[in-house]
Amino acid sequence: MCGIFGYVGSRNNAGQLVVKGLKNLEYRGYDSWGVACKVGDAVLVEKDIGKISAVNESEFAHDCGMAISHTRWATHGGVTAMNAHPHLNEAGTIAVVHNGIIENFQSLRNELKEKGYTFKSETDTEVIPYIIEEEMKTTPDFASAVRKACAKFDGRYGILAFHTESNTLVATRTGSPLIVGVGEDGYFIASDIPAFMEHTKTVQYLDDGEMLVTDGKSILFTDLETGEEHPKREIEITWSVEEAQKGEYAHFMLKEIMEQKDSIARAVNQDDDQIKVIADAIKNAQGTFLVGSGTAHKACMAAEYFFSVIAKHHVNVTSGGEFKVHHHFLKPESLMIVVSQSGETADTLEAMKVAKSKGAKVLAIVNAEGSTIDREADYTLLINAGPERAVASTKALTGQMAVLMMIAHAMNDKLHEGKTLLLNTVSSINDMLNPRYIDFLEEVAQEIQHHEDLYIIGKSWNYPIALESAIKIQEVSYIHAEGFAASELKHGPIALIEEGTPCIALLGNDEVTPDIISNTIELKARGAQTIAIAPENNEAFDTWIKVPDVGVAQAIVNVIPIQVLAYFLAVKRGKDPDMPRNLAKSVTVK
Numbered sequence: 130m131c132g133i134f135g136y137v138g139s140r141n142n143a144g145q146l147v148v149k150g151l152k153n154l155e156y157r158g159y160d161s162w163g164v165a166c167k168v169g170d171a172v173l174v175e176k177d178i179g180k181i182s183a184v185n186e187s188e189f190a191h192d193c194g195m196a197i198s199h200t201r202w203a204t205h206g207g208v209t210a211m212n213a214h215p216h217l218n219e220a221g222t223i224a225v226v227h228n229g230i231i232e233n234f235q236s237l238r239n240e241l242k243e244k245g246y247t248f249k250s251e252t253d254t255e256v257i258p259y260i261i262e263e264e265m266k267t268t269p270d271f272a273s274a275v276r277k278a279c280a281k282f283d284g285r286y287g288i289l290a291f292h293t294e295s296n297t298l299v300a301t302r303t304g305s306p307l308i309v310g311v312g313e314d315g316y317f318i319a320s321d322i323p324a325f326m327e328h329t330k331t332v333q334y335l336d337d338g339e340m341l342v343t344d345g346k347s348i349l350f351t352d353l354e355t356g357e358e359h360p361k362r363e364i365e366i367t368w369s370v371e372e373a374q375k376g377e378y379a380h381f382m383l384k385e386i387m388e389q390k391d392s393i394a395r396a397v398n399q400d401d402d403q404i405k406v407i408a409d410a411i412k413n414a415q416g417t418f419l420v421g422s423g424t425a426h427k428a429c430m431a432a433e434y435f436f437s438v439i440a441k442h443h444v445n446v447t448s449g450g451e452f453k454v455h456h457h458f459l460k461p462e463s464l465m466i467v468v469s470q471s472g473e474t475a476d477t478l479e480a481m482k483v484a485k486s487k488g489a490k491v492l493a494i495v496n497a498e499g500s501t502i503d504r505e506a507d508y509t510l511l512i513n514a515g516p517e518r519a520v521a522s523t524k525a526l527t528g529q530m531a532v533l534m535m536i537a538h539a540m541n542d543k544l545h546e547g548k549t550l551l552l553n554t555v556s557s558i559n560d561m562l563n564p565r566y567i568d569f570l571e572e573v574a575q576e577i578q579h580h581e582d583l584y585i586i587g588k589s590w591n592y593p594i595a596l597e598s599a600i601k602i603q604e605v606s607y608i609h610a611e612g613f614a615a616s617e618l619k620h621g622p623i624a625l626i627e628e629g630t631p632c633i634a635l636l637g638n639d640e641v642t643p644d645i646i647s648n649t650i651e652l653k654a655r656g657a658q659t660i661a662i663a664p665e666n667n668e669a670f671d672t673w674i675k676v677p678d679v680g681v682a683q684a685i686v687n688v689i690p691i692q693v694l695a696y697f698l699a700v701k702r703g704k705d706p707d708m709p710r711n712l713a714k715s716v717t718v719k
């Protein structure tokens with residue numbers, strides 16, 4: 130949560146540069162924004178509530194070679210201009226932007242108040258410049274004072290700071306990502322690569338427990354605690370600028386949904402030998418744990434069915450934030466598979482850390498190369514979906530499911546068949562996502578847009594897809610949507626059904642199809658408006674959304690019309706599907 134972007138170097142338009150780049154980080158938080166430019170020996174701060182995308186870069190045309198900026202997802206303190214970052218010390222000499230949480234901020238704030246400091250905001254962040262100022266009383270070197278200040282902070286955070294009397298930018302990290310773009314004329318430091326992708330594709334990663342200091346000409350990475358120098362590799366990123374832009378689409382969400390025609394094929398394009406090694410590792414592990422959060426957790430839940438039906442192998446599935454209590458079951462011989470689009474999700478990372486502390490091996494299935502999960506896992510399979518910018522995860526989910534399904538096939542010595550099935554599925558998706566189909570889904574959305582409650586049912590691997598469908602519809606359209614295992618309906622939720630309540634049933638063409646048709650008939654008998662996503666029509670369906678019959682890959686196909694439906698529900702209800710309220714793309718706080 131929160132996007133940070135800073136620059137120091139020989140350019141003299143750092144203010145404009147960071148505002149422009151920050152717009153590419155808006156997906157990380159869009160409650161408010163702020164910029165601090167070092168102009169001569171002074172700092173000019175501009176901050177406000179609202180979206181950075183609405184801000185005109187030309188207003189930041191100061192003669193400035195160093196600037197930091199921030200787009201906020203509020204944690205501590207409401208959405209006000211005063212709470213927006215950057216925060217300064219009282220003398221206005223130290224500027225700080227921050228992502229994450231300083232967990233002990235209350236006690237630090239009380240100590241500072243006793244020393245006579247007054248606070249302008251309700252944030253945890255404001256203690257940072259004050260503590261740095263305190264440290265500078267005995268340690269005048271700015272970077273050293275930042276190091277000493279960080280020793281006082283508990284929690285997971287990324288900090289970017291400068292002092293008006295120093296030409297250096299200082300960054301520290303204990304959890305929230307910070308990546309350096311190495312330019313010919315300076316250094317760019319950001320929470321994510323899109324901020325500086327138009328300037329450089331050469332990156333260096335700041336790791337947890339590290340600090341960097343740069344004057345724009347050179348950069349030094351050190352251990353945050355000891356100050357010991359850490360050598361760093363430069364890595365070239367492969368994403369193109371175009372991939373990270375909307376192109377002809379009105380929203381990233383629709384663009385990313387449509388990209389599934391290609392992205393699933395890229396996920397399937399893995400090295401066979403590596404997949405077989407992973408399949409064997411799962412077979413030999415004493416307990417395999419699949420962990421993800423939100424949509425990635427639903428990919429894990431779907432995979433539980435893939436492993437059960439295709440590989441006849443039991444795996445344990447837990448959401449990231451719930452894993453900690455299950456640590457008793459981990460042994461050094463266990464395997465944890467963590468699934469994440471961003472590779473930065475705090476809940477998932479926490480589970481991964483628990484696994485590592487128990488000596489278990491960790492396999493990561495991630496989209497964002499170079500992310501914390503990618504770098505800290507023992508092995509990584511990248512799903513290669515390309516940048517996913519909309520808050521709603523779409524193409525990452527289908528890539529994750531494709532990879533997990535392939536592994537399940539490999540465990541049954543059927544990797545080739547699995548790959549062929551998935552590639553045929555991709556071609557069916559390509560046919561399905563034609564303009565007429567999209568128009569039809571828009572009509573369905575038009576019809577149900579005014580309902581405030583909507584239910585989705587599924588069985589077998591369509592059950593996690595029902596849960597995922599609910600997340601998709603909730604997060605972008607704000608309709609109260611809930612997913613159920615179809616068989617659970619009659620154990621309670623059916624009491625919610627009223628005349629006309631839209632209910633979506635997810636079906637395949639398999640042994641559970643008759644059951645779910647019966648459940649759909651039960652819903653219809655109680656007045657529900659039944660909408661089915663199914664390969665074949667049935668008189669129980671008021672509306673039939675046809676999908677290709679792809680056998681065990683049905684979950685991958687069935688989620689796609691739901692994604693499109695969720696998109697149109699948002700648009701028709703006047704909501705921005707790319708930046709839903711209260712949410713951010715990367716959930717880097719617990």
Ligand code: M6R
Nearest residue numbers: 423424425469470471474521522
């Ligand atoms: O980056 P991750 O896949 O680890 O993110 C996990 C969840 O935060 C994410 O899937 C979230 O639920 C999405 N907004 C759902 O669309």
